[in-house]
Amino acid sequence: MRNALAIARKELSIYFTTPTAYAVFCGMTFIAGMMFLAALGYFQSMSLQFLSYQQPQLLEHLNLTDMVVYPLLRNVGVIFLFMTPFLAMRLVAEEKRSRTFELLMTVPIRPFEIMLGKYLAALALMAVAVGLLGLFPAIVSFFGSSGTIMSSGAGSPIEWSTVFSGLIGLFLVGGAMMAVGLFVSSLTESVVVAALVTFVVLLVMWILNWQAGRMEGVARQVLDYLSMPTHLDAFAKGAPALKDVVYFATFMILGPFLTERAIEAHRWA
Amino acid sequence: MNQKTLGQVLGAVGLAVLITSPILLLFGAAGTTFVAGQAIFGLVLLGLYLALDPTQVGRLLSGRGTFFAATAGGFGIVLVAALAVANYVAASKFPKQWDLTRNHIYTLSDDTQKTLRGLKATVHAYAFYVPTDRQYGQVKELLDRYHDVGGDKFVVEFLDPDKNPGKVRELGVKKDAGPELVVQAGRQQDKVQQVSEEGLTNSLVKVTHGGEKKIYFLTGHGEADIKDTGATGYSEVVKSLANEGVESDTLSLLEAKDVPPDCRALIIAGPQKKLLPPELSVLEDYLMKGGHVIAMLDPQVDSGLSDLLKKYGIQANDDEIIDPLSRLAGTNLDVPVVSQYAQHAITKGFNLATVFPQTRSLTALAEGGEKRPLALATTNPTAWGETDFKLLAEGRASKEGMLSGSLAVAVLSEKPVTLPDKRSAEARLVVFGDSQFPDNRWGQVGPGNDDLFMNTVSWMTDSSERITIRPKARDASHLTMNQQQMLAVQFFSIDVLPVVLLAVGIAIWRVRRSK
Numbered sequence: 072m073r074n075a076l077a078i079a080r081k082e083l084s085i086y087f088t089t090p091t092a093y094a095v096f097c098g099m100t101f102i103a104g105m106m107f108l109a110a111l112g113y114f115q116s117m118s119l120q121f122l123s124y125q126q127p128q129l130l131e132h133l134n135l136t137d138m139v140v141y142p143l144l145r146n147v148g149v150i151f152l153f154m155t156p157f158l159a160m161r162l163v164a165e166e167k168r169s170r171t172f173e174l175l176m177t178v179p180i181r182p183f184e185i186m187l188g189k190y191l192a193a194l195a196l197m198a199v200a201v202g203l204l205g206l207f208p209a210i211v212s213f214f215g216s217s218g219t220i221m222s223s224g225a226g227s228p229i230e231w232s233t234v235f236s237g238l239i240g241l242f243l244v245g246g247a248m249m250a251v252g253l254f255v256s257s258l259t260e261s262v263v264v265a266a267l268v269t270f271v272v273l274l275v276m277w278i279l280n281w282q283a284g285r286m287e288g289v290a291r292q293v294l295d296y297l298s299m300p301t302h303l304d305a306f307a308k309g310a311p312a313l314k315d316v317v318y319f320a321t322f323m324i325l326g327p328f329l330t331e332r333a334i335e336a337h338r339w340a
Numbered sequence: 341m342n343q344k345t346l347g348q349v350l351g352a353v354g355l356a357v358l359i360t361s362p363i364l365l366l367f368g369a370a371g372t373t374f375v376a377g378q379a380i381f382g383l384v385l386l387g388l389y390l391a392l393d394p395t396q397v398g399r400l401l402s403g404r405g406t407f408f409a410a411t412a413g414g415f416g417i418v419l420v421a422a423l424a425v426a427n428y429v430a431a432s433k434f435p436k437q438w439d440l441t442r443n444h445i446y447t448l449s450d451d452t453q454k455t456l457r458g459l460k461a462t463v464h465a466y467a468f469y470v471p472t473d474r475q476y477g478q479v480k481e482l483l484d485r486y487h488d489v490g491g492d493k494f495v496v497e498f499l500d501p502d503k504n505p506g507k508v509r510e511l512g513v514k515k516d517a518g519p520e521l522v523v524q525a526g527r528q529q530d531k532v533q534q535v536s537e538e539g540l541t542n543s544l545v546k547v548t549h550g551g552e553k554k555i556y557f558l559t560g561h562g563e564a565d566i567k568d569t570g571a572t573g574y575s576e577v578v579k580s581l582a583n584e585g586v587e588s589d590t591l592s593l594l595e596a597k598d599v600p601p602d603c604r605a606l607i608i609a610g611p612q613k614k615l616l617p618p619e620l621s622v623l624e625d626y627l628m629k630g631g632h633v634i635a636m637l638d639p640q641v642d643s644g645l646s647d648l649l650k651k652y653g654i655q656a657n658d659d660e661i662i663d664p665l666s667r668l669a670g671t672n673l674d675v676p677v678v679s680q681y682a683q684h685a686i687t688k689g690f691n692l693a694t695v696f697p698q699t700r701s702l703t704a705l706a707e708g709g710e711k712r713p714l715a716l717a718t719t720n721p722t723a724w725g726e727t728d729f730k731l732l733a734e735g736r737a738s739k740e741g742m743l744s745g746s747l748a749v750a751v752l753s754e755k756p757v758t759l760p761d762k763r764s765a766e767a768r769l770v771v772f773g774d775s776q777f778p779d780n781r782w783g784q785v786g787p788g789n790d791d792l793f794m795n796t797v798s799w800m801t802d803s804s805e806r807i808t809i810r811p812k813a814r815d816a817s818h819l820t821m822n823q824q825q826m827l828a829v830q831f832f833s834i835d836v837l838p839v840v841l842l843a844v845g846i847a848i849w850r851v852r853r854s855k
Contacts, residue, residue: 088852093845097838104833111819111829118818134814206837210829211819219816228817232440279366284471287500294366296431310446312437312488317430321423328419332412339408 074180078188082162083195092196095157099150100203106146107207110139130219136230136309140208144237144307147204148300151245152273158196159252160266162189163330167260172337182334190253190327197245201238208234233309240306243319244299248273250326257333273299347392354385435488445812448485452541452809456490459548461525463494465540466511468501469519479521479535486540512583523547528585538809545807553801555581555605556591560619561643562612564775566590571781574609577790584794586801593619598626601763605632605800610775614644624648630757630764632800636775639700640729652753652769653713655703659725661696661747661773662737666720671785673737674698676719678749684714686752686770686795692788699774701725701747711755715748716770717792723747749773750792770796 086092114135121129166172175185208229215228251272256265279298283291295301302315361379365372439446448456465483469476483496501508511522511529521532523540528547532539557566557574566588569575578588591599591606593615599606599622606626615623627633627648637643639660646656663676671677675697681687694717704713724744726737755767776782778793821829 088848090845090849093841093848097842097845100841101834101838104837107833108830115819115821115826130818131816132813133816133818135817135819137814203837203841207833210832214821214825214829215817215819217815217817219818226815230442230814232442236438236440275363282366287498287503291498296427297366308446309441310437310439312430313434314427314431317427321427325419325423329416332416336408336412 072184074184075187075191078180078185079191079195082189082192086158086192086196091161092158092199095154096200096203099147099154099200102150103143103147103204103207107139107143107210110142111211114138127219133219135211135215135228136233139211140229140234140237141307143207144204144234144241145300145304147241148244148303149277151200151241151248152277153270154200155197155245155248155252155273156266156269159193159249159269160256160262162193162253163257163334164259164262164265168262176337182331182338185334186253186257186327186331190250190330193249193253194246197242197249200245201242204241205234205238230309236309236311237307240303240311240315243306243316243323244303247299247319247322247326250322251276254326254329254333257330343392347389350385350392351389354382354387354389356382357385358382435491437488441814443812443814445814446485448489448537449541449809451807452486452537452544453489455541455544455548456486456494459490459493461548462492463490463523463525463544463548465494465496466507466522466524467496467498467519468508468513468521469498470500473519475519475535479519482535482537482540536809536811538807538811541809542807546802553586553604554589554600554602555586555607555797555801556589556600556603558593558606558608558611559590560592560594561615562610564609564779569780571779572776573780574778576780577778577783577793580790580794581797584798586797593622598622599631603631605634605768605797607797608633608635608637608643608645610636610638610641611643612638612641614642616644620644620648624651626763627652627755627767627769628757629759630762630767632764632768634770634772634796634800636772636777637700638775639698639773649769649771650705652755652767653705654751654753654769654771655705656771656773657701657703657725657743659701659727659743660729660732661699661701661719661723661749662726662732662739663719663723665722666695671695671697674732676723676749678717678719680718680720680746682714682716682718682752684716684752686792686799687716690788690791690795692791693786694777694788694792695782695786696749696772696774697776697782699749699772699777701743702749702751702771702773704748704751704753711753713751713753716750716752718746718748721746768800770800 114133117138118130118133121133163172166175208231212227212229212231217226217228248269252265252269255269255272256262259265259268276297276299279294280301283294283298286294296314296318302318305311305315357378359382361375361382364378365375437446465486467479467483469479473479480498486494487496499507501513507513511524513520513522513531521535521540523530523532523543525547530543530546532543557563564572564574566574566578581588586604591603593599606623623633623645635643635645635649637645637656639658649656660674661676662673664673666675666677667673675695676699677693677695679691679693681690702715704715706712723746724739724742725747726732726742728738731737750770750772753767753769753771757764757766777786777789783790783793
């Protein structure tokens, strides 16, 4: 375990002492910021529209969690789709390319520990990303108030329980994507190939439910279930089910397991 | 090209063909048989690869990695299978959901949960929605929640009406009326009026608690015959009722002495002779205990019911309605066309014209304290009730001195029941001034004739109380930001935050490179 933590620490220090992580996070926050402002603007214009109708009961339907935070968290999943291949590509492939992999194989560290260390570092990276995204709901909470414009209510303007559920969901999406990226990275020496293949696999997992719409019966149910947005949505709206947790856990178990096997395979090749 | 190279090429093609086959299946680009064929083709090519270069087989079997690949592959397959089972079980056997919202907006109300847990037979929900429908997501989410609680007893099926014409016909779905949701239990089915928890649960209660609904038609006084397929028979409308799960039977009160306990409504369809006193007392007793009666009383016939009707605030006038305006609609003077209906569950959303051949007028009497009877359907204001039947027989009529204006041809009366051994919470009585309007002939003539009769029967036989479920939503919240604050948020979101991250990255990179 100590070896795994040492590897995780090394991986993290590489991420944060080179511009990679910063560049990716910069892009992520910029695009998320645009999405956030769009949702905020939409909310503002709806408020004004309902106010001008002079029908206070319409204002009762306005909710910042539903109309700003929920769409934001759902859409950020797409940013992750583009972001994780870049973050995961170098995890194992870079070691092979720079010939440090042979070195790693000669020290008394089990492949399991190598895999665990690298995956923990990837998860830590996703935690930081999710933490950065948590700033947006915090802004809403700072400027918003509960109740309607006509009559202010008590309590928090943001339903933090729903927001945390959504952030956890995003973390799990990131974890699942990193698991795929880690495995693909362990199969090749080229970081470009690793990123590209990871992206294609994740994209397929992301758009399966487009295809589901054209099907009927069991086929639709299966495709719907296999696609990632279905499960992120459950977390983002604040009502995750056991199946959503199991779905993400499947990736987070299978990816690292296959990676460990792929690393072990080098001893036997 | 030598054999070895050919084998390698075939092997590569085989591998590609084999790997892509499940993806093809997933994206529905090809049928199952085609994909299976492709997979077999891939395997054959791989076999050729090994056959053309037999040394590969030996190398593969004796290699150091073979043992490892076999164990890793075997364990991998077991793990994948175990995870697949775990997903299947979590998705279909343990529908555990954590509703983390403050108002528990994703949790079904107690009433709905009780209804779903109490389901004895399987209920099918057929949603004729396609994913491009605006409400698709909302409907799917609602139905999924019902399925989670109801389990195997609540089966959800999404159907494209264009691809399932058989089901569309079977359930009587109107394709042009937009997407529909139909709930079916056994032979009972109901269209969900409003797709919400309240609408769906009420439909669920309606199709499950109803059981077989039975109505009786009184006989013995020359009433319309429910088996008669001739012009004056009721066979058509009785068939339509059977399609909606309402069974019809006949009842002679002279033989039976009492109304059977399974009777949801008793229909007196145009008696041509007076009812006898013992029959009248059974009828009165039935109504007092919360019975439901539809009485259709043709003009110029004394059915002997007038005293009983008066107790419920309804007076059957001894006249026949004449409406000159009905000429315009293409019927005779004595066939008034009716298109004015009262606000009531029976006539809710009902906008079809009905015709009443030779009908008497009815009067809703104002009775103090009681709920006033309701004139359900009324004629045009141009009509009058002709009492001079001699003149009428000569084919003439005169408005002079007659009851005129919008005359009622259907009146409804309800009375709450307080007796302990009651049949239902309230007595319901609907009187029509005519018994021909739903028969085999006139049921086809009047656009709404059959529907009005069926709606009345359906209201009469519907015993379930409506459940009210308040829709749940998150509490309202709002933003109070002025222009400056909005600018500040904008500045922070797309400027400060990303730029700081980028700056730190570049700084660290520069510093480390210069070391």
